[in-house]
Amino acid sequence: MSDPAAHDGEERETMHALTTTEFVLRLAVGTGCGALIGLERQWRARMAGLRTNALVATGATLFVLYSTAVGDLAGPTRVASYVVSGIGFLGAGVILRDGFNIRGLNTAATLWCSAAVGVLAASGYFAFTAIATVAVVAVHLLGRPLGRLIDHETPGTDEDLHPYLLRLICRSRDEQHVRALLVQYTSGGEVILCGINTTRADPGGDTRLTAHLLLDGNAATHLEHLIARLSLEPGIHAVDWYTADDQAANAPGPVATTS
Structure with a gap:
């Protein structure tokens, strides 16, 4: 042994x-x-x-x-x-x-x-x-x-996603078209659209749209691409974004304006 x-x-x-x-x-x-x-x-x-x-x-x-x-x-x-x-x-x-x-x-x-x-x-x-x-x-x-x-019905449960707000001003008569564009541009999966709020001015004036979005860690890149595409539309006067945690209207993200 x-x-x-x-x-x-x-x-x-x-x-x-x-x-x-x-x-x-x-x-x-x-x-x-x-x-x-x-x-x-x-x-x-x-x-x-x-x-x-x-x-x-x-x-x-x-x-x-x-x-x-x-x-x-x-x-x-x-x-x-x-x-x-x-x-x-x-x-x-x-x-x-x-x-x-x-x-x-x-x-x-x-x-x-x-x-x-x-x-x-x-x-x-x-x-x-x-x-x-x-x-x-x-x-x-x-x-x-x-x-x-x-979890497609409740996308907010994904902890990798963070809320952002996209704010744009467009002509009132172009509101439906802009809404359709937002839905189209956020259908790829990288940007999740949760809802759109509308603030209308006087009839025939401008309309302010606020889109509630969910994005991952590359949010700035995706948002800038989204703003660049929206800025090409003739009916949109201004576009800006900011985080949902920053609710102050005077602290937006980068702004793109169109003539």
Whole structure:
């Protein structure tokens, strides 16, 4: 029968045999996979983007690599559990309460997943690390439109969307045409139209329309494109946008006027 003490000694010696090349390789895989996850978040203009997710994955990888390098047999598992607890505190810092809505849950969950990817990379399971990375990115890319499809009746439940107001002034006789344009230009899915308020002036004068919109982190780009298209219409005199949180009429966003 084999001696358990000798077997433990062999395992400890194997764990001490972590070479510099293996250390760099595991660290690079952990950091790279965390950066891939953060790349999608950066593109969506989220609070925790490329650098944050890459650093979280790097930190988790380094903690597990340390326990492996010093030869602590139970270290990697114990450190991994500590990483899970520590990421919980970090995730709590990105969760915000906005009235009755809670924002940042997706970001916190993504940081948690980035840490898990780092732990896998540090353990040397590169195939599992790649699969986990693809799974996290796929959830963000595919889960978002699927969630919108399911919640198409209540789009405001998507925490990635933020409310904006688009205000324009047009000739009263062109109101119906402008309404049709707003519906047409917001039917692509990137901009969600929730409603339009109308303030009419004297008969034959101008009409003010306020469109209530929901957009994601690239709101400014989408709104500027929308304003550029609306400004080409001869019946529209002025267009501007601002966030729904800023209700002051004297603090609008960029303004486009037409002659």
